[in-house]
Amino acid sequence: MTSTTASSASSELALSPASSASSAPSASSASSASSASSASYASSATPAPATSASSSLAAKASGTNTQPVPVNPPHISLLEAPEIGTASAAIETPALVLDLDIARRNIERMQRATSAAGVKLRPHAKAHKCPDISRLQLAEGAVGICCQKVSEAIPFVAAGIRDIHISNEVVGAQKVRQLAELASEVRMSVCVDDPMQIDALAVATVVAGSTLGVFIDIDVGQHRCGVSTLEQAVALAKLIVAHPQLELRGIQAYHGSNQHQRSPEERNRTAGHAAKIAGEMAQGLRAAGFPCDTITGGGTGSAEFDFAHGVYTEIQAGSYVFMDADYASNIYTGELTFEHSLFIASTVMSVAVQGQVVVDAGLKSMSVDSGLPWIWEQGQRSIALTYAGASDEHGVVRPLNAEQAPSTGSTEPTGSSGSTTSSASAPASVDDRSLPPLGTQILLAPGHCDPTFNLYDRLIVVQDERVADVWPIAARGMSW
Numbered sequence: 001m002t003s004t005t006a007s008s009a010s011s012e013l014a015l016s017p018a019s020s021a022s023s024a025p026s027a028s029s030a031s032s033a034s035s036a037s038s039a040s041y042a043s044s045a046t047p048a049p050a051t052s053a054s055s056s057l058a059a060k061a062s063g064t065n066t067q068p069v070p071v072n073p074p075h076i077s078l079l080e081a082p083e084i085g086t087a088s089a090a091i092e093t094p095a096l097v098l099d100l101d102i103a104r105r106n107i108e109r110m111q112r113a114t115s116a117a118g119v120k121l122r123p124h125a126k127a128h129k130c131p132d133i134s135r136l137q138l139a140e141g142a143v144g145i146c147c148q149k150v151s152e153a154i155p156f157v158a159a160g161i162r163d164i165h166i167s168n169e170v171v172g173a174q175k176v177r178q179l180a181e182l183a184s185e186v187r188m189s190v191c192v193d194d195p196m197q198i199d200a201l202a203v204a205t206v207v208a209g210s211t212l213g214v215f216i217d218i219d220v221g222q223h224r225c226g227v228s229t230l231e232q233a234v235a236l237a238k239l240i241v242a243h244p245q246l247e248l249r250g251i252q253a254y255h256g257s258n259q260h261q262r263s264p265e266e267r268n269r270t271a272g273h274a275a276k277i278a279g280e281m282a283q284g285l286r287a288a289g290f291p292c293d294t295i296t297g298g299g300t301g302s303a304e305f306d307f308a309h310g311v312y313t314e315i316q317a318g319s320y321v322f323m324d325a326d327y328a329s330n331i332y333t334g335e336l337t338f339e340h341s342l343f344i345a346s347t348v349m350s351v352a353v354q355g356q357v358v359v360d361a362g363l364k365s366m367s368v369d370s371g372l373p374w375i376w377e378q379g380q381r382s383i384a385l386t387y388a389g390a391s392d393e394h395g396v397v398r399p400l401n402a403e404q405a406p407s408t409g410s411t412e413p414t415g416s417s418g419s420t421t422s423s424a425s426a427p428a429s430v431d432d433r434s435l436p437p438l439g440t441q442i443l444l445a446p447g448h449c450d451p452t453f454n455l456y457d458r459l460i461v462v463q464d465e466r467v468a469d470v471w472p473i474a475a476r477g478m479s480w
């Protein structure tokens, strides 16, 4: 059972990774969460405590500037995490819920396929920000994890994870210093696509006395980051190997937009193109005398094709554990299909307006950048109800008429504009008796798992329709 309140958990998590990880309520959290080394790192990286900052802000607001106003009135307790054994139908909502058995099946499936292809799996932790999930993946055979930001890595280091690749460029003196310090605690690596980044890493690692792995980021078609010519890659390689504390480990070749192309033929074609560019870059670097042992990249949507093209030595997939609605809208043909394991538990909070009900999970409970959530009933996408629109704290649920009912599990994502309504307006002949009554718990499969995790302090882990554990989303909000 967890007795931590939501507010104390979040302030602890944001400010003291080592202590928050060591106070994790998970039975599986027995690893070196409170190791001396990570604790010492956390203390050096920890800004001033939130309590004093927020109290002084509160004092200013009160106009006295002397008597700090308590942030939470002591006689009102905040919502506590559910006790272990609570029926999942009784979880207070909105809550982020993981079906543990399904998540484990997804983790096993990806690991099995990756190992069978003779490739290493380095799952991306940006998808969940939760060290307990990384532990499951490492126990299954993952070689390490990816994080996208330096701060995101800190709770994972504090939780005892020993091998982390920052799959991103890092710019900014403090972040580079933190990265170099982390590299003196655990095996770390980072991406570069510019000489200035290498200079900064070189100085920081000398100061920290650490060794840092470096990957040259290659643009394989997404046109986000990464160099695009062999000449640029060789120039960066020369600079990297000139610094003994920097270790050139290989290249990163990730194509993000390909992951979400619906057609498997299209994903295969684009993955083949990316693999060709990556393979040629690796060959070119080796021919110029530089090491290029690891070619890392790939994600949930491209993994099966990345295996087949035989160029990647390491796959960085993350979302496969959860299978959000956007990823479920891809068409899959092979072994690598995954099941939904992540849900937002919501509750019907109003039935006052005819033809619809309103649930208590809106924009502050889920990300809709990749589309509205699916309503999940009896192990599948509902054929009777649709989540038709979100506002800050409300979600409108309406009945589907026959034409609107989903056929093969496909949906129309609302696109990057983040529109918050779907085409399902209230049908003229709505039968209110088919709508769920006030107080009904409704499960929603979120459109996009990564930013949805970032909205929650804790993950309610469910098995056999009961709460089995509560895991801190320890890197929630750590995006710098």
Ligand SMILES: Cc1ncc(COP(=O)(O)O)c(C=O)c1O
Binding pocket: 124, 127, 146, 167, 254, 256, 259, 297, 298, 299, 300, 301, 316, 317, 318, 319, 320
């Ligand atoms: C660099 C990088 N690698 C891997 C991933 C993981 O992808 P996914 O969660 O889609 O499997 C991402 C996701 O955006 C990424 O940016």
